[in-house]
Amino acid sequence: MRKLIIVFGVMAVLMGVVRAADGELDMDLMQTIEDTNKSLASNIAVQNIPGSTADAKELQGLFTQVEKHFVAKGDAPDAVELSRKSKDLATGIIKSVSNKDFDTATGAATDLSRTCRACHTFYKKS
Ligand code: HEC
Numbered sequence: 126m127r128k129l130i131i132v133f134g135v136m137a138v139l140m141g142v143v144r145a146a147d148g149e150l151d152m153d154l155m156q157t158i159e160d161t162n163k164s165l166a167s168n169i170a171v172q173n174i175p176g177s178t179a180d181a182k183e184l185q186g187l188f189t190q191v192e193k194h195f196v197a198k199g200d201a202p203d204a205v206e207l208s209r210k211s212k213d214l215a216t217g218i219i220k221s222v223s224n225k226d227f228d229t230a231t232g233a234a235t236d237l238s239r240t241c242r243a244c245h246t247f248y249k250k251s
Contacts, residue, residue, distance in 0.1 A: 150194055158187050162237065165218070169230045174222050177230065181218040184237075188212045195248075207244040211237060 161183050168176035192208035195201040214237045221230035 150191070154187060154190060158184065158191075158241075161187065162241070166234050166238075169218070169222065169227060169234055172222075172225075172227050174225070177222045178219050181215040181222075184215040185212050188215065201248065204244055204248050207240050211240050214240065 161180050165177060165180035165184065168180055188208050188211040192205055192212070195204040195208060214233045217233045218230050218237075221227070221233060
């Protein structure tokens with residue numbers, strides 16, 4: 126019986142962790158990030174400087190919201206870190222495209238997409 130109680134205790138703790146990690150993250154926010162990220166990739170591909178800059182700036186703002194969400198939620202240091210990394214990559218893209226360095230911008234956009242997947246692996250429930 127004691128063993129059973131311990132097992133249930135551990136399960137409750139684990140479920141608590143999972144609950145804390147899954148978001149009531151606004152789905153519209155993530156959908157906007159998805160659309161903006163796609164638009165950014167194609168704007169970089171066609172070397173559209175104003176378009177890439179606008180998309181990267183929008184992503185900075187969107188990831189600021191994601192960061193705030195995970196800071197407020199607490200207990201999600203990796204998500205906070207990945208949100209900040211995403212913002213930094215967007216900042217780098219703005220710099221690169223303004224210097225017409227589209228190779229570096231493309232590399233940063235690839236890293237940005239990897240960062241999406243990294244966060245989803247840990248924090249997305251489905
Ligand atoms: C810091 C963490 C984090 C980062 C970075 C992140 N996401 Fe997400 N994303 C989430 C979480 C958490 C969910 C699921 C929320 C849930 O299930 O409640 C999600 C869900 C989504 C969804 C599903 C939305 C839906 O309607 O079901 C899409 C699409 C998405 N993200 C795209 C992206 C793209 C594209 C990027 C990178 C440019 C990105 N995300 C970066 C955490 C993140």
